Amino acid sequence: MATPASRSQVLALYRSLLHHSSKFAAYNFRDYAVRRTRDAFHAAKGEQDPAKIQSLIAHGEKQLEIVKRQSLISQLYGGEKLVVETKHQKILRRH
Amino acid sequence: MFRAIRPTSTLYRASALYKNAAVSSPARVSMAMNFARMYSAGAGLARSDVEKRVLDILAGFNKVDAKKISLKANFNADLGLDSLDTVEVVMAIEEEFSIEIPDKDADEIKSAEQAVEYISKRDDAH
Numbered sequence: 001m002a003t004p005a006s007r008s009q010v011l012a013l014y015r016s017l018l019h020h021s022s023k024f025a026a027y028n029f030r031d032y033a034v035r036r037t038r039d040a041f042h043a044a045k046g047e048q049d050p051a052k053i054q055s056l057i058a059h060g061e062k063q064l065e066i067v068k069r070q071s072l073i074s075q076l077y078g079g080e081k082l083v084v085e086t087k088h089q090k091i092l093r094r095h
Numbered sequence: 096m097f098r099a100i101r102p103t104s105t106l107y108r109a110s111a112l113y114k115n116a117a118v119s120s121p122a123r124v125s126m127a128m129n130f131a132r133m134y135s136a137g138a139g140l141a142r143s144d145v146e147k148r149v150l151d152i153l154a155g156f157n158k159v160d161a162k163k164i165s166l167k168a169n170f171n172a173d174l175g176l177d178s179l180d181t182v183e184v185v186m187a188i189e190e191e192f193s194i195e196i197p198d199k200d201a202d203e204i205k206s207a208e209q210a211v212e213y214i215s216k217r218d219d220a221h
Contacts, residue, residue, distance in 0.1 A: 007178070012198050015182050041179050 006053055013060045014041050020064065023071040025078030027085055033067055140221065145192075145214050149207050152187045156180070166208040181205070192220040 014037070021033035040060075047053055146166060153164050159174050170176045170184060185201045188210055194217055196204070204210050214220045 008198075008202065011178055011182055011202070014179060015186065015198065015201070018183070018186055038179075038183075045177065045179065 003050075006050075006057065009057060010041075010053075010060075013057060013064065017060065017064050017067060020067045020071050023075065025071075025074045027082045029070070029074060033071075140215070142211065142215060145211050145220075146207070148191055149188060149210050149214070152191055153184065153207060155187070156184065164207075166211065167206060169206050171205065185210075188214070192217075194220050 017037045018034060021037050022030060024030035024033060044056055047056065150164055150166070153159050153174070154161055156176075158176060158180060163174055165173075168174050170181045171178070176184065181204075182201070185196060185204055188204075189196050192214055194214075196213070200213060204213060
């Protein structure tokens with residue numbers, strides 16, 4: 001993360017991606033979105049090239065729009081919970 | 096004939112009602128007071144309780160060495176968490192206490208103690 005500005009921007013993007021990802025009603029999509037977000041950010045953690053960082057941020061922002069839209073739709077059509085889901089599952093804690 | 100009887104019966108009934116009312120009125124008052132709940136009274140979290148819950152959240156992270164967990168421990172320097180992990184710790188805290196922490200406040204939280212400090216300032220945490 002080259003500059004402090006992009007650093008806080010990346011962290012804010014990470015926060016909102018995780019926030020919206022954990023709102024999927026469907027277990028499989030929720031788990032995937034959270035895992036995918038986490039993996040992608042950790043994989044690109046050491047990235048130094050400013051141009052690459054900018055393109056990754058742009059990609060993340062596009063994904064955020066999709067996650068926002070799809071998690072909302074998922075909530076509208078939320079179906080039953082799977083057997084593996086417990087009432088108080090804290091999805092963000094597992095890793 | 097009936098009309099002659101009626102006034103006495105109503106009189107009797109009225110007095111009976113009055114008697115009942117006199118007896119039951121204190122009970123009615125206390126009942127009314129029971130129903131008036133004080134919704135505005137904040138529950139308030141005990142500091143020791145908040146501390147325990149925050150430390151439990153940290154203990155739930157696999158990356159964190161359980162022996163190093165303490166209130167003073169800095170997430171980055173002492174617990175070896177990077178900035179991405181810190182975001183996740185703060186989000187777990189948000190979830191635990193049912194609050195939303197705005198970005199600028201979330202960036203300030205760098206140790207369990209600071210988290211406890213912040214939560215004790217928030218009235219809507221529970």
